[in-house]
Every structure is written in structure tokens, then in C-alpha cells.
Amino acid sequence: MYKFNKKLLSITLGLLCCQAATAAVSIEEATAIQRSLVTLDSHLDTPANLVVPGFDILERHTYDHDFSQVDVPRMKEGALDGGFWAVYSPQGELTTSGYEQSRDTALLRALAIRTMVAANPDVFEFATQSADAEKIKKNSKHIVYMSMENAYPLGTDISLLETFYKFGLRMAGPVHFKNNQFGDSSTDPSGTKWGGLSPLGEKLVAEANRLGIVLDGSHAHDETVKDMIRLSKTPIILSHTGSKAIYDHPRNVDDTLLKELAKSGGVIQMNAYSEYLEELPADPERKAAFGGLMKLVKEGSDRSVILEKRREIEHEHPAVKASFEVYMEHFLHALNVVGPKHVGIGADWDGGGGVDDMMDVVNLPKITKRLLDEGYSKSDLADIWGGNALRVLQQAHDYAESLKTSKK
Known part of the structure; x- marks a missing residue:
């Protein structure tokens, strides 16, 4: 009688199981799985579009037509439940x-989010x-948390943060492209000013x-991030950031800082801003054309004129984007x-994010x-x-509640 080699049989079955477990899923299967989850993007710059005349968040738009990336029909198609909708205002x-x-x-801008x-x-x-x-998703609605990109609008009056908290703000970053009163940015051309957080930033x-x-x-300088991790009583988040090990850009973080973030309980949300994902070829002609476009914006030209000019630029000088593979x-x-x-995921939609084959939220199931x-x-x-992201939010809430309890 033939005797089975049990060891060989075990190895063979193990390999078969492993192959089955790693078999590629279809995009339809991935989308179905994604729909079963609470899906949030931690950095939506879409509120900037809410104040644009003629923009309707309930209507389907296309990136090729008006360069927007988020609206309700596309959120549904891309299985995105919502996220942190950003309050952003330029720094002067x-x-x-x-x-x-x-x-x-x-x-x-905060009022525009509440009005939506x-x-x-x-x-x-x-x-x-x-x-x-979870409750909002079960009610088949889209989830709207409010965040603030750049605390510059608070000025030197820290009490204003509570005003925005009462508006519903639950996430805030101290800096943006340049250093400000709260600390150093990763991208200020003049270099660092404070060596991390300023006293007001603390x-x-x-x-x-x-x-x-x-x-x-x-957007914070590495030393600023380190100060935030050191001083914060709860984990911090990097709402839209990349890996410096893949592309050495100031907006990305290296593995040492990434491990420090994780050790403290924090989270990095992966950014899809092409210029931060890999080095892209310079295009002087496109840059010059955009200079003309910005002139039209400053002059207050009609939106239809601005959009037509932008479409013309994209046709004559198309942008080079990072690939989806580089993002992954x-x-x-x-x-x-x-x-x-x-x-987690924070692609910077409507704030410059987007890579080839994923230029709006429709294609998010590709990540899944x-x-x-x-x-x-x-x-x-x-x-x-x-x-x-929700765990970090819960920890921030729990700490604030513990302070109230200790006072009592």
C-alpha cells in the first residue's frame, strides 16, 4: 500500500492555502469590501470649492472640466464615507x-462647512x-469632521481655538508652507526660525x-513634529504626509521619526501629492502659463474664463504626475x-493631491x-x-474629559 508523506502533504497544502490567500481580488470585490468599512480621508481641502460660485457638492463634476476631486456622486462611486474637511486660509x-x-x-470657511x-x-x-x-454611516450619510490646516488665523490669541472647537473643530495643524507664530514649517525657504515649536506653539x-x-x-518641520510628540498628552496625526525613505522631500518623514510617531500612538496618513512622492521634471513653460492664470485670478476674472484658461494650459502643457505605483x-x-x-489615508484631495490613475476619489478602491x-x-x-484616525480622536477626547474629572 502506498504511504502518504505527511510532511510533504502538509507543505503542499500550506503552499496552496498561501496562494489562495494572496490571489488577486477584483476591483469589484475590493470596492464591496471597502463599502463595508468606515472610510475616511483625513485631509479634504474640498471646503475651498464650497465658496466657489456655481459649485454644487451634490452634482457630479469631473477633474478634466473644473479640476475638482470630491463631490457626493464621486464619493459614492469611490466608496468614501467622508473625513476631515479642512478649514484653510492663506498665510500673510x-x-x-x-x-x-x-x-x-x-x-x-468653517461656516461654509456647517452650511453644507x-x-x-x-x-x-x-x-x-x-x-x-459609525452611526452616520449606518444612516447612509456622509461623515463631516472639521479640521484646520495652519493655525495662523488664531493670531496670538490661543483662546480662539476654543471658538473653532465650538464650531466643531477636532483637528488642527500649527503650520503650513512657511514658519509662523507657532513654529517652523518643513518648507520655509528661509530655513528654521524657532528650532521647532515656538513658546506660543507649546x-x-x-x-x-x-x-x-x-x-x-x-507641513511641520521634523523638529516641530518631535516637539509636538514630546509635549502632547495624546497621540498626534500626520494628516497628509509621505515616506522620506522613498523620496527625500522636506514634507515627508524618515523612518526614525515614523517609528517615534508610532511609539507614541500616532498615525501617518498617506499623501498623494505628486511633487512630494518623487522628483518630477521641470516645465518652465507650464510654470509661466500658470503665472498668467494667477494674474487672471488676482484680477477677479470670471470663473468660466479662469477654467477655460486652465483647461488650455492642461492641454498645451499637461502636468506630469507621479504614478499610482509610486504612491503605493x-x-x-x-x-x-x-x-x-x-x-491611514489623507490624499490631499482638492489641495493638489492626485496621481496617474487616481486623480479623484472615484478610484480609491484601487488602494483597497x-x-x-x-x-x-x-x-x-x-x-x-x-x-x-478615530482611535487618535477618541484618545484626544478621553484626555480632555479626564482633565474635567480631575478638576471635579
Whole structure:
């Protein structure tokens, strides 16, 4: 009688199981899995479009026509439940008048987010607590958390942070492209000013902790991020950042800082801003054409004229974008370094984000498919797509509540 080699049989079955587990899934299967999860993007610059005349968030737009990347029809198609909708206002001089002008813009932007929700109660619901996301999804609505990109509009009055908190703000980053009153930016051409957070920036961290606002280190200089991790009583988030090991750009973080972030409980949300993903070829003609476009904007030209000019530029001098594969290199590297409990998604939609084959939220299931193909589980995806960001939000809330309890 033939005798089975049990060891060989075991190895063969193991290989077959392994092959089955890593078999590529279809985009339809990936989309279905994604729809079953709470899916959040931690940095949506879409509120900038809410104040553009003629833009309707309920209508389907296309990137080729008006260069927008997020609206309700595309969110549904791309299985995106919502995220952190950013309050952003340009940074001017570090003066009282500069602060006040930016403050007013920021308040109007926050109001635009609240108005979007109030005007469409069957479509959107505002969220302030971690648990709100699941409830809103179950009610088949889109999730709206509010964040602030660049705390410059607060000026030197830290108490204004509480005003925005009462508006619903639950995430805030101290800096943007340039150094400001709160600390150093990663991209200020003049270099560092404070060596990290300023004394006022340290107070900002303490106030955010007191209120239960998550601190966002995206755009911050590495030393600023280190100060935030050191001083914050709760984990911080990098709401839209990449891996410096893949592309050495100031907006990305190296593995040492990434591990420090994860050790403190923090999360990196992967950015899809092409210029931060790889070195792209210079295009002087496109740059010059955009100079002319910005002149039209400053002159207050009609939106239709501006859009037609932009379409003309894209036709004559098309932008070179990073590939989806390069984006996933950043993503998979971060996952390899700190694991799926510390990585999420913040593509910078409507703020310059987008790579070839993923220029709006419609194509988000490509990320899910790729992660499944790489062997990540549905549980891992639940963390990556929203669970990690919500955990950090919950920890910020819990610490703020503990302060109230201790006072009592």
C-alpha cells in the first residue's frame, strides 16, 4: 500500500492555502469590501470649492472640466464615507492685520462647512465624536469632521481655538508652507526660525489637549513634529504626509521619526501629492502659463474664463504626475515600518493631491485592492481606512474629559 508523506502533504497544502490567500481580488470585490468599512480621508481641502460660485457638492463634476476631486456622486462611486474637511486660509504677514484677515476667512470657511451639512441633512451629518462615524454611516450619510490646516488665523490669541472647537473643530495643524507664530514649517525657504515649536506653539499644544483636539504635524518641520510628540498628552496625526525613505522631500518623514510617531500612538496618513512622492521634471513653460492664470485670478476674472484658461494650459502643457505605483511605494513602506495600526489615508484631495490613475476619489478602491493583494486583511483595512484616525480622536477626547474629572 502506498504511504502518504505527511510532511510533504502538509507543505503542499500550506503552499496552496498561501496562494489562495494572496490571489488577486477584483476591483469589484475590493470596492464591496471597502463599502463595508468606515472610510475616511483625513485631509479634504474640498471646503475651498464650497465658496466657489456655481459649485454644487451634490452634482457630479469631473477633474478634466473644473479640476475638482470630491463631490457626493464621486464619493459614492469611490466608496468614501467622508473625513476631515479642512478649514484653510492663506498665510500673510505675522501682524495683527494679517491675523485678523485670515481669522475672518477661516471663520467663513468653517461656516461654509456647517452650511453644507445644514443645507443637506439627508446627505451629510456633522461629527465631533469618534463614535459618530459609525452611526452616520449606518444612516447612509456622509461623515463631516472639521479640521484646520495652519493655525495662523488664531493670531496670538490661543483662546480662539476654543471658538473653532465650538464650531466643531477636532483637528488642527500649527503650520503650513512657511514658519509662523507657532513654529517652523518643513518648507520655509528661509530655513528654521524657532528650532521647532515656538513658546506660543507649546501653549497651542496644551490648549488643543485641554479641548480634545487632535494635533496635526503635516507641513511641520521634523523638529516641530518631535516637539509636538514630546509635549502632547495624546497621540498626534500626520494628516497628509509621505515616506522620506522613498523620496527625500522636506514634507515627508524618515523612518526614525515614523517609528517615534508610532511609539507614541500616532498615525501617518498617506499623501498623494505628486511633487512630494518623487522628483518630477521641470516645465518652465507650464510654470509661466500658470503665472498668467494667477494674474487672471488676482484680477477677479470670471470663473468660466479662469477654467477655460486652465483647461488650455492642461492641454498645451499637461502636468506630469507621479504614478499610482509610486504612491503605493510610500504607502507600503510606511506599513512595513510601523504596521497597519499606525497608517491611514489623507490624499490631499482638492489641495493638489492626485496621481496617474487616481486623480479623484472615484478610484480609491484601487488602494483597497492593492492592499488586499499584498496580503492585508479586512481588519487591517478597517484600521487604515478610518479606525486609526478615530482611535487618535477618541484618545484626544478621553484626555480632555479626564482633565474635567480631575478638576471635579
